Amino acid sequence: MRIFVRESTGLVREVGPFRLLLMSMGYNGFLIIPFVYLAGLYLYGAGSIVYAALFISWLVFIPGALIWYYITRQYPRTAGDYVYFSRLNPPIGFAAWFNFTIGEMLYDAVLVYFAIAQLGTVMQALNNPLASVVLNPRNEFILAVVLITVLILINIVSARAGLTMFAVVSLAALATFIASAIYVLALPHGIIETSLGTEYLRAVNEAGRVSVTGGLYGLFGMVAFTTAVWAYVNYPVTIGGEIRRDRLTAILGVLGMFVLGGLFFAIFVIAFLRGFGLRFFIGASYMNANGIDNGYMLVNPGADLALIHTPIAIALAYSSVLWYIAPVTGVIIQVSRYLLAFSMDRALPRAIST
Numbered sequence: 001m002r003i004f005v006r007e008s009t010g011l012v013r014e015v016g017p018f019r020l021l022l023m024s025m026g027y028n029g030f031l032i033i034p035f036v037y038l039a040g041l042y043l044y045g046a047g048s049i050v051y052a053a054l055f056i057s058w059l060v061f062i063p064g065a066l067i068w069y070y071i072t073r074q075y076p077r078t079a080g081d082y083v084y085f086s087r088l089n090p091p092i093g094f095a096a097w098f099n100f101t102i103g104e105m106l107y108d109a110v111l112v113y114f115a116i117a118q119l120g121t122v123m124q125a126l127n128n129p130l131a132s133v134v135l136n137p138r139n140e141f142i143l144a145v146v147l148i149t150v151l152i153l154i155n156i157v158s159a160r161a162g163l164t165m166f167a168v169v170s171l172a173a174l175a176t177f178i179a180s181a182i183y184v185l186a187l188p189h190g191i192i193e194t195s196l197g198t199e200y201l202r203a204v205n206e207a208g209r210v211s212v213t214g215g216l217y218g219l220f221g222m223v224a225f226t227t228a229v230w231a232y233v234n235y236p237v238t239i240g241g242e243i244r245r246d247r248l249t250a251i252l253g254v255l256g257m258f259v260l261g262g263l264f265f266a267i268f269v270i271a272f273l274r275g276f277g278l279r280f281f282i283g284a285s286y287m288n289a290n291g292i293d294n295g296y297m298l299v300n301p302g303a304d305l306a307l308i309h310t311p312i313a314i315a316l317a318y319s320s321v322l323w324y325i326a327p328v329t330g331v332i333i334q335v336s337r338y339l340l341a342f343s344m345d346r347a348l349p350r351a352i353s354t
């Protein structure tokens with residue numbers, strides 16, 4: 001019987017604490033969860049429940065974050081989570097993570113499509129005549145394919161270039177995400193209301209038709225809109241063979257992202273709820289769910305920025321496309337590392353590792 005020894009991947013440990021923190025934030029998805037969270041307010045967004053749910057959804061996943069931290073520390077290998085579970089039970093470990101990898105491919109396809117749709121929605125809010133061209137289903141598909149192909153090719157050319165690109169995109173996405181929250185908080189409510197005009201009044205009026213669920217049921221109803229995102233603190237273990245083997249890198253990459261990501265996400269949602277008003281988003285989410293007029297646009301934070309029509313707001317509105325592109329870039333790297341690990345274990349053809 002021959003003893004199987006897994007070969008080295010050849011990847012270099014060059015990702016330090018700050019860079020890994022940026023990557024984890026770009027991958028996690030909290031940058032796009034406000035689009036989902038705000039869209040659910042017409043169901044469960046009753047008063048202080050909206051704010052309490054932000055904290056509860058984060059709190060319940062502390063054990064999960066700790067687990068991923070310990071796996072990152074103990075299994076500093078490429079696709080370390082796959083390595084861990086496949087050594088416990090090789091058939092089940094491979095099947096589970098192969099299935100997860102396919103799921104991530106599909107997730108990436110959805111995200112890149114949403115990135116193009118977000119661009120078109122912002123252009124539509126600005127009455128850009130090219131919006132209809134971008135939002136044409138065929139053109140959306142073409143643009144999405146072109147974008148993800150370019151991102152994949154950069155990673156094929158150089159693994160280092162792929163990681164650098166991801167860090168830069170994540171930094172830009174995070175910076176504009178925070179800047180959007182600060183800008184909305186700094187604006188007087190009257191300016192926002194005046195800028196949106198009749199659209200604002202329509203959303204507020206529609207809120208009066210909504211019967212929002214409160215109490216404990218309402219609280220956990222809103223929690224359901226956010227909890228899933230905190231499961232994605234696993235990026236550091238995916239590139240475990242490329243991160244520095246020190247405690248600080250793992251702490252910032254997993255726990256740092258979990259804490260700061262939760263903080264930035266809460267600040268963003270609170271800023272928009274205070275700037276535009278809870279009733280506005282309850283009405284906008286109701287309009288969106290029922291296909292009423294421009295509800296799909298009004299419940300979209302990026303489009304709301306565009307509707308303010310100041311130069312800063314317009315720039316931030318267009319930057320919301322980066323909030324989708326960041327996780328797309330990260331998932332491409334993640335998928336490539338899992339495929340590499342599968343091939344290094346000879347569970348898939350060796351050609352995949354090249």
